[in-house]
Amino acid sequence: MLGSAPRPSPGRGRETADVAVIGAGLAGLAAAHHLTAAGLRVTVLEAAGTVGGRMATEEIDGYRLDRGGRLLSSDWPELRRCPGLETLALRPFASGVLIRSGDRALRIGPPRAAGHARSVRGGGRRSARAAASALAGARRPLSGALDLARLRAQLTRLAATSADRLRTRPELPVAQALTARGVPARTVEGLLRPLLGALLCDPDLTTSSRVSDLVLRGFARGGLCLPAGGAATVPELLAAGLPPGTVRTGVRAVSVATNAVATREHGTVRCRAVLIATGAHDAAELLPGLRVPDFHQVTVLHHAVEDDAPAPEPLLLLDADRRGPVAYTTVASAVDPSRARPGRTLVSSVVLGPAAAGPVGELDRAARAQLAALYGVPTGRWHLLAAHHDARAVPAMPAPHDPRRPVRVLHGLYVCGDHRDTSSPQGALRSARRAAEAIRRDFGIRPRSEDPALPTAA
Numbered sequence: 001m002l003g004s005a006p007r008p009s010p011g012r013g014r015e016t017a018d019v020a021v022i023g024a025g026l027a028g029l030a031a032a033h034h035l036t037a038a039g040l041r042v043t044v045l046e047a048a049g050t051v052g053g054r055m056a057t058e059e060i061d062g063y064r065l066d067r068g069g070r071l072l073s074s075d076w077p078e079l080r081r082c083p084g085l086e087t088l089a090l091r092p093f094a095s096g097v098l099i100r101s102g103d104r105a106l107r108i109g110p111p112r113a114a115g116h117a118r119s120v121r122g123g124g125r126r127s128a129r130a131a132a133s134a135l136a137g138a139r140r141p142l143s144g145a146l147d148l149a150r151l152r153a154q155l156t157r158l159a160a161t162s163a164d165r166l167r168t169r170p171e172l173p174v175a176q177a178l179t180a181r182g183v184p185a186r187t188v189e190g191l192l193r194p195l196l197g198a199l200l201c202d203p204d205l206t207t208s209s210r211v212s213d214l215v216l217r218g219f220a221r222g223g224l225c226l227p228a229g230g231a232a233t234v235p236e237l238l239a240a241g242l243p244p245g246t247v248r249t250g251v252r253a254v255s256v257a258t259n260a261v262a263t264r265e266h267g268t269v270r271c272r273a274v275l276i277a278t279g280a281h282d283a284a285e286l287l288p289g290l291r292v293p294d295f296h297q298v299t300v301l302h303h304a305v306e307d308d309a310p311a312p313e314p315l316l317l318l319d320a321d322r323r324g325p326v327a328y329t330t331v332a333s334a335v336d337p338s339r340a341r342p343g344r345t346l347v348s349s350v351v352l353g354p355a356a357a358g359p360v361g362e363l364d365r366a367a368r369a370q371l372a373a374l375y376g377v378p379t380g381r382w383h384l385l386a387a388h389h390d391a392r393a394v395p396a397m398p399a400p401h402d403p404r405r406p407v408r409v410l411h412g413l414y415v416c417g418d419h420r421d422t423s424s425p426q427g428a429l430r431s432a433r434r435a436a437e438a439i440r441r442d443f444g445i446r447p448r449s450e451d452p453a454l455p456t457a458a
C-alpha cells in the first residue's frame, strides 16, 4: 500500500510530531486544528510555497483573483463549526441568481435579507420553509411562470426535507433522475441544468441524484456566497490559528510509513501517525491502490473593466442557452468589493466541461461575445487579467456516491480530502473532522464532552 519511493526507515530517530499531516489545503489545515485541540503535536508539510491548495487567490494590479474554489454555500455546517473560521466573513450573492434563456430572465432571489456581508457565526437562521419560499420567489420574470412554479415547489420541498431522508432516495445520474421524476425537459434545460451545472461544476449532470438533491437543498436553505477577500482567506485563517511553526511550506512528501514521512529535500519527519490530506492523485502516489476518481475540469476567466462596466449587482448570472463557453459569470467586485480597487470592476466567469480545455485566446474571444449578450454592454475594451485552468478541479461524484469514504487506512495511516467525502470545501473540512476523530480514537484520546454532534448535511 505504501509509496514506491524510498521508504522512510521506521523506528529510528526522535519523533518531531505526534501527527504529520501532508498537505495544507482546507482538509489538512482543518485536521491540524482538530488534532492540536486534542492536545497532539502536529506538523503540516506543504509542497507549495503557500497554503490553500485549490483555494488559492492571486493578486494582480490590485485585483484579487481566485484560481478555484469559487462558490460556497452559506448552509455548509463545517464553515460555521470548524475551529479557526470564527471570523470568516461571507459575501452573499445578495441579488440572487439570474438565469437567462432567450428573451427570458428568471431571477431566483436570495434566501435572506440582501445587501450585507454576514459573519459565518452568529447569524440567526430563518425557518427552512420561510427561507425557501423567499429564495424561490422570482422577481419580474419575463415569462416561464410554470417553470418557475415547478422550481419553487421543488426548492420548498427540498429545503424542508431532512438530509437523512434525501439520502434514502433512489440514486441515479441526476439527468436521469429528473426525467424519472417527470420534470419536463423545458424545466430541466431552462432552469435546472444551468443551476445544477454551476453548483456541481458538472454541465452534463452525471452527478449522483442524492448529491444533487443535497446540494440543491443547501442552495435553497442558505444561498450562495464568496469568502470576503478571496478563496484563499479560508485556508489563511485556518493557518493563522495554528500554533506558530505548525505549517512548513515548500516541503514535499515523497513516501510514507505509519510513523515517518520522507520528504524530497528536508529529510525524514518522525511521528506516531501520518495523515495524507492531498488531492486524490497525489494521495495515490503515496498510497498506491487508493481510488482516484474522474475529475470535472474548470477554467476561470477574470476580466478587468474600466469602461463599459455592467451593472454592479451582486448576482450570479447563468446562461441557459449555452451561447458561448461561459456557464456562469458574476461581477465579483459587486459581491465582494475587496476584490478590486475602488472605481474598478472585476468580472469573473467560469467555463465548465470540455470547453474548459480550449486555448485561452479562443475562450476569451468567445466569452467576450457571450458576456456582451448576457450583460448587455460592449466587452471589447475589457482586459483579460488571468485565465486559470484546472483539469483536476472537482472530483466527479457519479452514482452511487459514498460521501463517507473511509479515512483510516490502518493504525497510524489516514487519508482525508474532498475525494473522501463530497467534492467541495464542506466535504474537505468534514473529511478532516472524521480523520482527526479516527486518529484520536486510535490514540485512545476521549472526545471532549462539549464537542457537539455534527449535524448531517451535504
Ligand SMILES: Cc1cc2nc3c(=O)[nH]c(=O)nc-3n(C[C@H](O)[C@H](O)[C@H](O)COP(=O)(O)OP(=O)(O)OC[C@H]3O[C@@H](n4cnc5c(N)ncnc54)[C@H](O)[C@@H]3O)c2cc1C
Binding pocket: 022, 023, 024, 025, 026, 027, 028, 045, 046, 047, 048, 051, 052, 053, 054, 055, 067, 068, 069, 070, 071, 072, 199, 201, 251, 252, 253, 254, 277, 278, 279, 282, 298, 299, 300, 390, 392, 393, 394, 416, 417, 418, 419, 423, 424, 425, 426, 428
Ligand atoms: C477551478 C476550481 C473551481 C472550483 N469551484 C468550486 C465551487 O464552485 N464549489 C465548490 O464547492 N468547490 C469548488 N472547487 C473545489 C474546492 O476548491 C475543493 O473541493 C477543496 O478546495 C479541496 O480541498 P482539499 O484540502 O481536499 O485539497 P487541496 O486544496 O487540493 O489541498 C491539497 C494540498 O496538498 C498539497 N500536496 C499535494 N501533494 C503533496 C505532497 N506530496 N507533499 C506535500 N504537500 C502536497 C497540495 O499542494 C495542496 O496544497 C473548485 C476547485 C477548483 C480548482
